Amino acid sequence: MSSTPPPADRPRPPRTAAVIPAAGRGVRLGPGAPKALRMLGGTPMLIHAIRAMAASRAVSLVVVVAPPDGAPEVKHLLDEHALPERTDYLVVPGGETRQESVRLGLEALPEDVAVVLVHDAARPLVPVDTVDAVAAAVRDGAPAVVPALPLADTVKEVEPAAPGEPEPVLATPVRARLRAVQTPQGFDREALERAHAEVAVDGEGATDDAGMVERLGRPVVVVPGHEEAFKVTRPLDLVLAEAVLARRRANDGF
Template structure:
């Protein structure tokens, strides 16, 4: 029984600046999404990839994946949602019930090495319920009291950098675990006081919120997320180095 992957690709990419939705922006002449799906499809642990496309853009995205030769693989496209969390939930709903291991991978991490995909899937297979690839931080990190833009922000404290990790994707899960935490989060959002919830920006964060156990495995510097224009410059350079 192979693992399946969900690829949330429905974001607008506001921090990258004006242009097409981020997942469709090009890197080396190929959309970020195509790079990301290829990186997953290359793993022998993965049997199915479900892409959550911008709502209304499903046919366009399916045609795009076909035109890049990904039609031979088992790749499906569904409509994504208004938030990353919703996109993941919608993608997950399209995965057959007998699939036991699910990876979630950002379309915005086009250059993740296949070794990271394999390692995450293997760690779930080996018994972990939630696995995240991560790397040590280069920068010192400070917690601050946020202020309106432009005002100096008082520092609260400086966590010991040796205990911090920057997390990447693909994150891997036992399917039941991922399904359950997404349903709980959805139920809580529609509850009377959603303000009480701290924001959760990744799937493993939901597992943590509901008391599950998450483990970290080594990520890779090339699995960085394309978020701002400089990231695209770096991604082009990494791709050129690979092709050289």
């Protein structure tokens, strides 16, 4: 007689969850609604970002980290829009900084989540193939994974000056060794939780969870990103996002 336990008694396989910090104001897009709630093709960017994560069969839970006083509004927003039914959704209040919001999203995860994707709500058009590639690399053993693209422009390191003033060049990094990092970034849950518990960062470092894992001395690997996973930060980015979305809808009914 087989000793294999019946399916009901088997432990559930580890799950993959996506955390979307959406508590920021997005001042570079101008006054008005928070950036994540700006409309793109008649739908809030946040909904596009949630759908992008839920489109991956690897993702079984999406945790949206709302503005500290805006969780009810975001919950209502999710109820108003069609989302894949095979995915679970959770909305939690965020903090004053992105780092704090990601930590609060981590704390809301069920125990059976082993892989965590952290995705910018301002990257609403990331293709599902990119999401799948990041999740697969973590499942294959990488503590931290980032999608990234080679740079098209030469980059200069400068000594910052006052706005409008000439800035002295300090160095010219080798472009072939540089990558522009995107999201979702993927993590082994233990590595990311440890980074948030032990690493305190300020400024630009606080926007990059993989950089926090780097500071622990853990390896971070890069997988190919996608040109449509760009970040909608300025009004011109929103124009480009509208054009990409219109092309998708014309080509395949996205």
